[in-house]
Amino acid sequence: MSGDLAAPPLSSALPASLQLSPDGRLRHFLTIEGLSRALLTEILDTAESFAGVKDQTVKKVPLLRGKTIVNLFFEASTRTRTTFELAAKRLSADVLNVNITDTSTVKGESLLDTLRNLEAMYIDMFVVRHADSGAAQFIARHVAPHISVINAGDGRHAHPTQAMLDMFTIRRHKPQFGKLCVAIVGDIMHSRVARSQIHALNTMGAGEVRVVGPKTLIPASVEGLNVRVFHDLSDGLRDTDVVITLRLQKERMRGTLLPSAHEYFQLYGLTEARLQVAKPDVIVMHPGPINRGVEIASEVADGARSVILQQVTYGIAIRMAVMAMAVGARASAQR
Amino acid sequence: MTLRIIQGRVIDPASDVDRITDLFVADGKIVGLDTAPSGFVPERQLNATGCLVMPGLVDLAARLREPGQEHKATIASETYAAAAGGITSLCFPPDTSPVVDSPADVELIQQRAQAAGYCRVYNLGALTAGLDGQILSEMAALKRAGCVGVSNALHAMPNTLVLRRAMEYAASQDLTVFLHPFDHALANQGCAHEGAVATRLGLPGIPTAAETAAMGQMLALVEQTGVRAHFCRLSCSRAVSMFARARYDGLPVTADVCAHQLFMTENDIADFDAYYHTLPPLRTTRDMQGLRVAVTRGSVTAICSDHQPHESDGKQAPFPSTEPGIAGLETLLPLTMRLVESKILTLTQAVAYLTVAPAAVMRIAAGSLNIDSAADICIFDPVAQWTLSPEKLVSRGKNTPFAGWTFTGRVTHTLLGGEVVYESGREMRSEKCDE
Numbered sequence: 001m002s003g004d005l006a007a008p009p010l011s012s013a014l015p016a017s018l019q020l021s022p023d024g025r026l027r028h029f030l031t032i033e034g035l036s037r038a039l040l041t042e043i044l045d046t047a048e049s050f051a052g053v054k055d056q057t058v059k060k061v062p063l064l065r066g067k068t069i070v071n072l073f074f075e076a077s078t079r080t081r082t083t084f085e086l087a088a089k090r091l092s093a094d095v096l097n098v099n100i101t102d103t104s105t106v107k108g109e110s111l112l113d114t115l116r117n118l119e120a121m122y123i124d125m126f127v128v129r130h131a132d133s134g135a136a137q138f139i140a141r142h143v144a145p146h147i148s149v150i151n152a153g154d155g156r157h158a159h160p161t162q163a164m165l166d167m168f169t170i171r172r173h174k175p176q177f178g179k180l181c182v183a184i185v186g187d188i189m190h191s192r193v194a195r196s197q198i199h200a201l202n203t204m205g206a207g208e209v210r211v212v213g214p215k216t217l218i219p220a221s222v223e224g225l226n227v228r229v230f231h232d233l234s235d236g237l238r239d240t241d242v243v244i245t246l247r248l249q250k251e252r253m254r255g256t257l258l259p260s261a262h263e264y265f266q267l268y269g270l271t272e273a274r275l276q277v278a279k280p281d282v283i284v285m286h287p288g289p290i291n292r293g294v295e296i297a298s299e300v301a302d303g304a305r306s307v308i309l310q311q312v313t314y315g316i317a318i319r320m321a322v323m324a325m326a327v328g329a330r331a332s333a334q335r
Numbered sequence: 336m337t338l339r340i341i342q343g344r345v346i347d348p349a350s351d352v353d354r355i356t357d358l359f360v361a362d363g364k365i366v367g368l369d370t371a372p373s374g375f376v377p378e379r380q381l382n383a384t385g386c387l388v389m390p391g392l393v394d395l396a397a398r399l400r401e402p403g404q405e406h407k408a409t410i411a412s413e414t415y416a417a418a419a420g421g422i423t424s425l426c427f428p429p430d431t432s433p434v435v436d437s438p439a440d441v442e443l444i445q446q447r448a449q450a451a452g453y454c455r456v457y458n459l460g461a462l463t464a465g466l467d468g469q470i471l472s473e474m475a476a477l478k479r480a481g482c483v484g485v486s487n488a489l490h491a492m493p494n495t496l497v498l499r500r501a502m503e504y505a506a507s508q509d510l511t512v513f514l515h516p517f518d519h520a521l522a523n524q525g526c527a528h529e530g531a532v533a534t535r536l537g538l539p540g541i542p543t544a545a546e547t548a549a550m551g552q553m554l555a556l557v558e559q560t561g562v563r564a565h566f567c568r569l570s571c572s573r574a575v576s577m578f579a580r581a582r583y584d585g586l587p588v589t590a591d592v593c594a595h596q597l598f599m600t601e602n603d604i605a606d607f608d609a610y611y612h613t614l615p616p617l618r619t620t621r622d623m624q625g626l627r628v629a630v631t632r633g634s635v636t637a638i639c640s641d642h643q644p645h646e647s648d649g650k651q652a653p654f655p656s657t658e659p660g661i662a663g664l665e666t667l668l669p670l671t672m673r674l675v676e677s678k679i680l681t682l683t684q685a686v687a688y689l690t691v692a693p694a695a696v697m698r699i700a701a702g703s704l705n706i707d708s709a710a711d712i713c714i715f716d717p718v719a720q721w722t723l724s725p726e727k728l729v730s731r732g733k734n735t736p737f738a739g740w741t742f743t744g745r746v747t748h749t750l751l752g753g754e755v756v757y758e759s760g761r762e763m764r765s766e767k768c769d770e
Contacts, residue, residue: 134607156537
């Protein structure tokens with residue numbers, strides 16, 4: 001396949017300027033890093049306005065009627081893709097799911113060629129998941145100017161809608177971010193969710209952000225992201241208001257990162273007993289899907305402190321908000 | 336052809352010359368300095384007033400991509416780019432396709448290079464057959480075919496016994512082993528320096544220990560085997576210290592750094608800019624400073640281009656999926672001259688790093704302006720200012736992070752065996768470059 005490929009940009013734009021329109025509105029949503037607290041708050045507030053849509057008899061608003069959104073997934077996903085699809089449909093957009101894990105790139109088509117071909121079908125928005133860090137930025141730099149790109153997870157780099165739905169969930173329970181101590185437990189190294197959560201929590205002004213895990217799962221110089229590092233779970237959970245435990249990929253449970261799922265649960269698994277050192281009203285979160293008995297005990301996952309299923313529900317409102325804002329920024333730019 | 340190069344500032348660290356004078360060339364050789372040999376009649380005169388006249392540069396690492404990757408570049412295209420960079424001898428690593436592990440591979444490359452006629456190309460032969468790290472290559476045959484050393488390039492040597500035996504065998508053939516200290520297991524398919532930037536961007540990291548651990552192991556084996564070893568592309572300050580210590584201890588070792596490592600750090604990756612994707616990766620500011628101190632002190636042997644031209648698609652992908660490397664032939668001299676401008680190197684040091692020192696590593700008769708040596712000469716206008724735009728690079732590879740940089744000084748003429756093979760502002764290429 002061919003097409004006129006744009007010349008490479010000579011210098012890279014900073015993420016914030018790439019994401020924002022000249023008047024400071026959200027054009028693309030690629031990473032939390034570089035976005036202001038005001039903008040994150042606007043996303044949360046917009047999501048609040050959509051949170052009621054699910055309770056209406058007709059669960060749709062016509063904001064994106066006539067728009068075409070492509071879920072472009074280069075990596076398998078059920079939850080994220082489904083909630084994006086649902087969010088788009090509730091905004092009355094037309095949705096196309098393209099799973100590239102089993103099609104073109106396997107045949108050798110380049111990412112740019114894939115993009116050009118989809119662009120030729122008059123798309124308004126790409127929701128992208130890709131195994132490479134930086135993929136969403138790359139795509140945002142190369143798409144036609146009328147297209148918005150929403151990052152649904154790029155490598156280990158960012159998963160900004162997940163972080164925002166987590167902020168939404170936290171704000172519903174504990175509106176004063178400045179007073180919060182939040183611990184993120186588990187595989188920080190490979191987690192785009194953790195990186196986006198750290199940026200979001202710090203931008204929202206959280207009192208303290210902690211990461212907890214063995215050295216094998218904590219990336220180098222992570223303190224530079226403004227977090228405190230703990231290798232002991234009890235120390236890391238002490239006096240926390242929010243505990244986010246991360247999914248441990250099955251292939252990482254036994255090997256050079258960890259000796260066994262069993263030992264991981266012994267050391268870092270979230271149990272009621274472990275949570276005793278946290279604040280009495282601590283909430284427990286998880287981006288899903290959960291491994292019961294590995295990173296979290298069923299008693300906690302299903303217990304009173306767990307807000308895990310709320311996260312899923314709020315995910316739809318957040319994704320509606322981000323999509324609506326991005327299309328809105330385009331519309332205002334064209335006016 | 337006879338030629339008189341008039342009134343240039345002749346700088347030849349090999350013979351300790353640095354003065355404004357005339358240089359005389361006949362039959363492809365340098366036949367006189369200051370005064371013409373008796374009976375010399377110049378058929379051509381080149382006025383070099385205000386210019387530096389130095390030995391043609393010697394580059395310890397340039398990938399020419401042929402055979403096997405002609406979609407990136409060819410021997411003809413890249414040797415002309417070398418000439419444009421003032422380079423008259425270059426060392427070509429064996430990681431082509433097919434790998435250079437037999438005399439026939441060397442012959443093919445030599446024929447193409449000679450047909451092009453822009454730059455002398457010296458091959459490194461494969462250290463192991465197919466670079467697969469298991470079976471020794473036919474080093475004696477490779478040496479007979481003209482290889483100046485053997486190397487496994489950036490391919491892994493997972494078995495230290497094989498590495499030891501390869502070193503012993505190379506030592507028996509009086510061959511220098513060119514080593515890349517890079518532990519593939521520790522590098523773990525990373526694509527950026529393991530540190531704050533890679534952590535922030537979620538890029539798989541390559542720890543400093545991937546270089547130092549390999550370096551430690553290799554130094555121990557050099558000591559064990561007595562092989563003459565050249566360490567390629569040191570990227571971190573700690574590795575340079577280990578090298579300096581080994582040399583102080585009397586090991587037969589040399590080392591190079593590539594020019595771009597002296598100017599860029601992990602921070603330049605900024606927001607996934609693939610032009611800064613290199614292997615070894617760009618390290619910390621401290622490492623870059625450490626490398627600069629090392630060149631000032633003479634703790635490393637040479638500076639090279641580590642030229643790796645790519646087609647534009649090679650850099651048009653998300654950062655981890657892009658191909659590492661920089662098209663560096665034409666920035667080797669300008670960047671090194673910047674080190675002179677910022678008083679990190681003296682002019683003599685700078686020229687030595689690019690001429691006599693790398694020639695000694697390759698053990699070739701090049702990099703000097705001695706009487707009777709080949710008239711490989713680089714004439715350099717030290718005040719001309721120019722701004723790098725990638726599309727104007729002679730190299731087929733436009734992958735440079737130095738777009739927009741303004742440099743002071745540029746090559747005006749490159750002579751190979753007394754013939755002008757490059758002249759700035761004049762197209763010297765025949766159609767063979769545009770195949």
